[in-house]
Amino acid sequence: MRARIRAFGRFWYDFVVGDDWRVAAGVALALGATALLVHSGVNAWWLVPSAVVLLLGLSLHRATKR
Amino acid sequence: MTSWVLFLTVLLACAVEAVEALTIVLAAGTGRDWRSAGQGTVAALLALAVTVAALGPAVGLIPLSALRLVVGALLLVFGLQWLRKAVLRASGHKSLHDESAAYARELAAAESAERGGRGRVRDWYAFTLSFKGVFLEGLEVAFIVVTFGGNERNVPVAVIGAVVAVLIVTGVGFAVRAPLARVPENTMKFVVGTMLTAFGVFWSTEGAGAHWPGSDAALVAIVPAVALLALGCVALLRAEGKAEL
Numbered sequence: 145m146r147a148r149i150r151a152f153g154r155f156w157y158d159f160v161v162g163d164d165w166r167v168a169a170g171v172a173l174a175l176g177a178t179a180l181l182v183h184s185g186v187n188a189w190w191l192v193p194s195a196v197v198l199l200l201g202l203s204l205h206r207a208t209k210r
Numbered sequence: 211m212t213s214w215v216l217f218l219t220v221l222l223a224c225a226v227e228a229v230e231a232l233t234i235v236l237a238a239g240t241g242r243d244w245r246s247a248g249q250g251t252v253a254a255l256l257a258l259a260v261t262v263a264a265l266g267p268a269v270g271l272i273p274l275s276a277l278r279l280v281v282g283a284l285l286l287v288f289g290l291q292w293l294r295k296a297v298l299r300a301s302g303h304k305s306l307h308d309e310s311a312a313y314a315r316e317l318a319a320a321e322s323a324e325r326g327g328r329g330r331v332r333d334w335y336a337f338t339l340s341f342k343g344v345f346l347e348g349l350e351v352a353f354i355v356v357t358f359g360g361n362e363r364n365v366p367v368a369v370i371g372a373v374v375a376v377l378i379v380t381g382v383g384f385a386v387r388a389p390l391a392r393v394p395e396n397t398m399k400f401v402v403g404t405m406l407t408a409f410g411v412f413w414s415t416e417g418a419g420a421h422w423p424g425s426d427a428a429l430v431a432i433v434p435a436v437a438l439l440a441l442g443c444v445a446l447l448r449a450e451g452k453a454e455l
Binding site: 160161162163164167168171172175178179181182183187188189191192193196197199200201203204207208 | 279283284286287288290291293294295297298303407411414415417418419420421422423428432435436439440443447450
């Protein structure tokens with residue numbers, strides 16, 4: 145039973161997070177920061193696109209330097 | 211987003227998933243038993259229909275901003291995964307996804323597995339292989355339909371896009387009885403990764419409370435910007451690879 149639960153969890157982890165967990169964590173951080181900035185009156189539409197450039201670049205850099 | 215853009219995006223994304231599912235079913239049918247592979251496919255489609263019917267309507271009850279935040283974040287993470295792999299493949303840092311090789315691997319595994327049936331299923335291996343392939347890829351199709359259709363409040367167009375994609379791929383696959391190796395899957399994945407990332411950026415930012423300059427028209431700039439970013443990464447990695455030689 146425990147092995148099945150673990151396999152189920154691993155499937156969803158691979159499905160959503162994939163090869164680089166830092167990308168998922170970075171997206172979550174960027175969205176949290178956007179919500180905070182919006183809450184304090186800044187229309188931070190530019191933050192997520194900037195994070196995407198940074199996260200994709202860093203992830204590709206890590207993948208090619210292994 | 212116009213209905214045509216929604217239709218084409220869903221069609222393209224679902225076609226990729228359908229190609230993968232069909233490769234597995236063809237391997238199970240060719241290497242083992244067509245009847246059991248067909249039974250596995252039908253059983254997976256029924257299980258999928260029940261899952262979507264049970265969970266799908268709940269999406270319509272979620273407030274739009276919360277839906278856009280969660281779904282946008284998921285699409286963005288999902289899209290970046292696709293884009294990362296597509297860039298690595300296009301720049302030569304990862305081997306190209308080869309449906310012929312995948313088909314040959316599945317076929318070899320299917321032929322060497324133990325034989326035997328259960329109940330009305332003549333070959334349990336062919337049944338489970340087809341079931342798993344169709345159910346998992348089908349879940350991804352359902353995810354694409356629910357997220358894109360739900361966000362645009364236009365599920366029927368998303369459903370039509372998915373159904374057309376599955377019908378085209380299935381028709382072509384069974385007509386040629388080959389693993390669809392001629393479909394340029396890597397190029398399709400590059401385009402789908404770009405679309406998923408762009409829509410993920412748009413919806414998740416709106417869901418977090420920010421407003422895009424130009425509202426929905428911002429997508430016209432975001433999609434090519436993401437494509438240029440990915441192509442720029444490919445060019446940069448190719449140049450780095452050549453410089454290291």
